[in-house]
Amino acid sequence: MPIAVVRSLEQYPAEEELVRVLRSLAPQLVLLSVENLGEAVAVAKCVETNAPGVAVLALGQDPSPEVLLEMMRAGVREFLQPPFDGPAVVEAVSRAGQAVERTPRSANLSDQIFSFLPSKAGAGTSTVALNLGAAMSELPSTRVLLVDFDLNSGLIGFMLKLDNPHSVIDAAESSLHMDETLWNQIVSVRGALDVLAAGKINLGCRVEPLQVRSLLDYARRHYGAICLDLSGNLEKYAVEIMHESKRIFLVCTAELPSLHLAREKLAFLRSVDLEDRVSVVLNRAG
Secondary structure, eight states: OOOOOOOOOSSOOOHHHHHHHHHHHOOSEEEEEOSSHHHHHHHHHHHHHHSTTOEEEEEOSOOOHHHHHHHHHTTOOEEEOSSOOHHHHHHHHHHHHHHHHHSOOSSOOOOOEEEEEESSTTSOHHHHHHHHHHHHHTSTTOOEEEEEOOTTTOOHHHHTTOOOSOOHHHHHHTGGGOOHHHHHHHOEEETTEEEEOOOSOOTTOOOOHHHHHHHHHHHHHHOSEEEEEOOSSOOHHHHHHHHHOSEEEEEEOSSHHHHHHHHHHHHHHHHTTOGGGEEEEETTOO
16 A cells, blocks of 8 residues: 555644545555553544544554553554564554555545635635636536525525525524435535525524534545635635635736735745645735
8 A cells, every 4th residue: 555644643633623634635555553541442432433444553562461452442453563574564554554545434535625715805706616616527527516605695596597595604594403304405506517696695603513514425436526615714614615625716916905915825825834725826926
């Protein structure tokens, strides 16, 4: 099994953070330090619960029967002790890879999630998101969903002349018990593209991060790619969305205020460890 490190965590993560990493990066193998047995067991159990089929390879100084038993109870089947011998490591990784192949993951979750964040209103972010979503939907065997999360200023519905009375708010509120029948009532279709519009202005509406996670989980099971048009206000749910995203497109124009706000938002994204996922799009550069 080819190995590529997709994320390195310097300390044991909280369950919420770990679940987010597992969902967004979809690793096949987790290397787990057993420096703290209790924390390591908690991480291993979380992986087993939230990402069945992901192999866990434990690394630790103490291969005592008690430690091995605890790790096995948590779902860990491989344990390596330093100093690490090259052939032994290769063999352990190979066995882990074989275990991954034998145990299909509970759900084939797409990791092709793309967020579109405007530096300021009028940057053309919705147009960029719509055009990219429509283009991807023309690819063979690629089912694409476009979601307008600009809840009170979303233009996707207007741009596509949608008349569906349902919106992304309805989808989020129903996300915990979503099924195919309900989904087909809420989602709109334009050509090969499925769309969740923002709906009418409702200043009192709120979308909770838990609802967003559940909505994205459902969408990832049914779509090959998901495009998410954000408001630019950096709501709590929007930050959650960006943490789930493979790529964040920060859209700006060549105007000085737009460039200034793009720099400010890039600084914020850097502060929440998202800078490596950001691509800056200069719209209407000519």
